[in-house]
Amino acid sequence: VELLILAHHFYKSSACLDGVDVLVALAANRVESYVIEGDFSCLARLVTGVSNFYALNFILGILIENGQLELLLQKYSAADPATGTAEAVRGFRMAVLTALKHFNPHDLDAFAMVYNHFDMKHDTASLLESRSKHSLQLWFGRRDKDHQNADLLDSMRYLIEAAEVYTTIDAGQKTHRACARSSLLSLQTRIPEIPWMDLSDTNARRILVDQSRFQEALIVAEAYDLNQPSEWALVLWNHMLRPDIIEQFVADFVAILPLQPSMLLDLARFYRSEVAARGDQSHFSVWLSPGGLPAEWGKHLGKSFRSLLKRTRDLRVRIQLATVATGFSDVIDMCNRALDKVPETAGPLILRKGHGGGYLPLM
CATH class of the missing domain: 1.20.58 (Methane Monooxygenase Hydroxylase; Chain G, domain 1)
Incomplete structure (x- = not known):
């Protein structure tokens, strides 16, 4: 085998194509005897040493069919440095993958071995x-x-x-x-x-809206690309009549995600629309809260929305939400008083020295 490889190398380096063809034919004729003897090591050395993978492609198939892929990869790695050029490695890789897809396409472990070997x-x-x-x-x-x-x-x-x-x-x-x-x-x-x-997009949204724990809801949102403020608005709204759930849900929410103003504005609009639509329809069965009386739906809804307002740090956004939702004049007054303490037009206090050694403010 080594003599065949050396002869092939010298014929190839001297551009003697006839000699190369003769040696490739001779190598192909020796394959059957190696297979009968079970000498797959010589076969692997032959095909990797000659490196004519097009003409000797059937040898790759024989090695793969007989479970000698690892031996083939080891022989190629241990070959002389001349076979280690980028072009040669690329040719060997393509030849092995082609043979693998042809002779053993369902052996995923074999593909993983080849992919790992060639990084x-x-x-x-x-x-x-x-x-x-x-x-x-x-x-x-x-x-x-x-x-x-x-x-x-x-x-x-x-x-x-x-x-x-x-x-x-x-x-x-x-x-x-x-x-x-x-x-x-x-x-x-x-x-x-x-x-x-x-799940389909519709069923994924249903599962997301039904989750009472934020951890599970976040997993669903991430897996189905639903981690958007508009999607979370529907989830939060679904829990608005359950203050015991919404408090913990929002607490877990703000620990990971920000309360986007667009999402909060959607909730404020939902709140205003529902309050206006229901009015005195306190007997409406859809709004029955667990353990609560039918007449208490408005109280539960208001309590949940106040918890959202409390979590909104930006006072201007909080005022906007309370204004859109209507019915929260106390929140608006409190925010206005807080904002009045530091006027927007306030500038730095600049003093000048006046008569008698005192300092007078210029601004």
Whole structure:
């Protein structure tokens, strides 16, 4: 084998194409004897040493079909430095991947081995994501999926590994997407009675609005690209008649996300419209709060909105919200008094020395 490789090298360096063709044909004729003897090491050395992957492509197929991919990669890495040029590495990589797709297209572990060997990070991450989807589909196909979490855990593990790969190539959005997806999978394992995975946009919004805990709501919003002020306005409004929930929900919300003025204005408009529409219809059954009387819906709604006003730090925004919502004149008066303490036109206090040694203000 080594003599064939050396002869091929000298023929190629002297541009003797006839000699190269003869040696390639001779090498191809020796393949069958190596296969019969099970000497795959010589086969791997032959194909990597000659480096004519087009003519000897069938040898790659033989090695892959016989489970000798790792040996092939090791032999190429241990070859002489002449084979280590960028062009040669690229040619070998393409030849191996082509043979792998042709002879063993469903061996994902083999593809992962090749991607890792050649440091193909984008391909590695994409493969991990596809394996995650495959594991999830296996879970969907199980009849007792509520009690079988192994596929979900595998899917989550692949996504976490993909996120780790993406972080090494500064792919921030893909990293965020993989992390959000893995968090949703963890939610499916913890609360199996609710379907969380692969929801339509409409069903995802329904699940988001129904969440009474902000942590679960944030996971859903991140996974389905619903982390927008307009979406959160609907979520908060759905809890407005439950002061016990809205207080904790808003507290958790502001610890992570800002209360956007546009979202708060939407809530103020919702409040004004509902109060105007309901009026004295205190018997309206939709607005029954848990444990409360029908006549108390207005009190619950007002209490929840006041908690939002209290969380709004910008006094001008708070005044705007109270004005739009109507019915909060005390909040408006309090904010105006606070703003009057420091007028907007106040300037620095400049003094000049007057007669008698005293200082008089100029402004």
